Amino acid sequence: MDKRVLEWKEAYEMLPRHHHLPIDRFIHHFNEINSIGSTGSGGNSRFPYTKEYREAVEIVKERMKAIGMSVHEDAIGNVYGKVKGIYNHKSLMLGSHIDTVPDGGMFDGLLGVVSALAAVESFIEQNGMPKWSIEVAVFVDEEGSRFNHGLFGSRAMAGEINKETLDEYKDDQGVTIAEAMKADGLQPEQLEYVERDLNQLIGYLELHIEQGIVLDENKEQIGVVEGIAGPARETFTFTGSADHAGNTPMHMRKDALIAASQFIAAIEKLPEQFSETAVATVGKITNFPNGTNVVPGKTEVTVDIRDTDAAVREELIQAIKYTAKRIADTRGLTLEVSNGIRVAPVQMDENMTNMIEEASKELNLAYRKMPSGAGHDAMILGNKVPTGMIFVPSRNGKSHTPEEWTSLSDCLDGILVMERTLGKILSNYNAE
Structure with missing residues (x-):
């Protein structure tokens, strides 16, 4: 056995x-x-x-x-x-x-x-x-x-x-x-x-x-x-500027990864504002050019969003999108959002x-x-x-x-x- x-x-x-x-x-x-x-x-x-x-x-x-x-x-x-x-x-x-x-x-x-x-x-x-x-x-x-x-x-x-x-x-x-x-x-x-x-x-x-x-x-x-709960997936792409890590002053950077990090941290607090059963998870991050000595110029973040109520899930998705846009705008970055799967x-x-x-x-x-x-x-x-x-x-x-x-x-x-x-x-x- x-x-x-x-x-x-x-x-x-x-x-x-x-x-x-x-x-x-x-x-x-x-x-x-x-x-x-x-x-x-x-x-x-x-x-x-x-x-x-x-x-x-x-x-x-x-x-x-x-x-x-x-x-x-x-x-x-x-x-x-x-x-x-x-x-x-x-x-x-x-x-x-x-x-x-x-x-x-x-x-x-x-x-x-x-x-x-x-x-x-x-x-x-x-x-x-x-x-x-x-x-x-x-x-x-x-x-x-x-x-x-x-x-x-x-x-x-x-x-x-x-x-x-x-x-x-x-x-x-x-x-x-x-x-x-x-x-x-x-x-x-x-x-x-x-x-x-x-x-x-x-x-x-x-x-x-x-x-x-x-x-x-x-x-x-x-x-x-x-x-x-049906999963909905959204990919958020923050685009800034890839620059030299040594020669670019901190106050002049458009660091996509920093923006993505702020976004990820903010997501953790959002689901509880909508329902006890809502969840949102960042399980995949892709960073470009992903070099040790390069300020990240583009970062993709995929978010998995779920709830047993479709209307509540949609409200949460909109709140996540608003949060991403606010962070991108504050840091002078561009933002693209692409829809992934939607399971009711x-x-x-x-x-x-x-x-x-x-x-x-x-x-x-x-x-x-x-x-x-x-x-x-x-x-x-x-x-x-x-x-x-x-x-x-x-x-x-x-x-x-x-x-x-x-x-x-x-x-x-x-x-x-x-x-x-x-x-x-x-x-x-x-x-x-």
């Missing part, structure tokens, strides 16, 4: 509320996939359309079959396992992804898939054939680590990907998405058949690690996600959110309603069908790193909430 998974397993003490869950099979499945693509630093690297990713996909498919699911892999690599219900013309979909960031952790994405399968298996064992069908989806390329095009599989299922995209995006070796698919035995030319009729879905439910510190700090077991924030379905909350209460689990600052496949489905999302804690808020960790007890509590919530959704749903 992978030593990380062994440590995870040995730290757990059985709790009565977990007795009916398929714990051993859950651990075995989690271990099998985490043994694939493991890195020397204790992380994992599984990128779409690679040997490692294909091996993981085949393990998931075998697990689906063992539960009694029919299995389908579409033309671009999305995988669906289905348990037929008494009424088979509509399904409740659960899902997530199994690809990782480079040297990522054990839990991001993968936990959502293995938890969904465990929840479905347990529900069927306890209740027999469901009223409505249940599907578990494994969406390909959620992270975007290889082709810089995240949420790819869920967007394709929702009809948001065109054929040109498959030839436009390339990895570091110049391989296009289409070429990588073909090498993996898939059929990118059949993209049109990947889109699903979303009217056939009752809704979508996803479990994920929080990727933040709130639940862990507050000793809470469940996060009931109310909305997912998504609110989770109120009924599904209420059912997740009810399930948490019934299980006597400490929970809180909260936003998700990170993007997930749920934000794509949330624009199309009723969607709910469950968070479990991330120790010390760590994610996208080998330090990523969620206790086995917290994982099992997440499965319990998912199992109970899916039962509530199926029993309460009435087709029109």
Whole structure:
């Protein structure tokens, strides 16, 4: 057994509320996939359309079959396992992804898939054939680590990907998405058949690690996600004058980097003026000419701005733009602003959110309603069908790193909430 998974397993003490869950099979499945693509630093690297990713996909498919699911892999690599219900013309979909960031952790994405399968298996064992069908989806390329095009599989299922995209995006070796698919035995030319009729879905439910510190700090077991913050990115280019570092007096300089530094410092204080959930991050700076003995003549700063409320996010963006212009004008510099991506924030379905909350209460689990600052496949489905999302804690808020960790007890509590919530959704749903 992978030593990380062994440590995870040995730290757990059985709790009565977990007795009916398929714990051993859950651990075995989690271990099998985490043994694939493991890195020397204790992380994992599984990128779409690679040997490692294909091996993981085949393990998931075998697990689906063992539960009694029919299995389908579409033309671009999305995988669906289905348990037929008494009424088979509509399904409740659960899902997530199994690809990782480079040297990522054990839990991001993968936990959502293995938890969904465990929840479905347990529900069927306890209740027999469901009223409505249940599907578990494994969406390909959620992270975007290889082709810089995240949420790819869920967007394709929702009809948001065109054929040109498959030839436009390339990895570091110049391989296009289409070429990588073909090498993996898939059929990118059949993209049109990947889109699903979303009217056939009752809704979508996803479990994920929080990727933040709130639940862990507050000793809470469940996060009931109310909305997912959509990222907006703006690049600000401050242009001054590149001059000699020794011969240009301080009072005569037009230093672009100094202006950018003032801008970055000012950004930190802005989000709290608009909402408790708003955030703004400078994660990328490009300096020109970037010489030790040259006054910087141009500096580019890219800002990632998020909130669960689109109007609030727009107000924050305007405040950031005003701040940049004021600093540039004060220092006698020019400013250019270019818009990057815009992903709309998504609110989770109120009924599904209420059912997740009810399930948490019934299980006597400490929970809180909260936003998700990170993007997930749920934000794509949330624009199309009723969607709910469950968070479990991330120790010390760590994610996208080998330090990523969620206790086995917290994982099992997440499965319990998912199992109970899916039962509530199926029993309460009435087709029109």
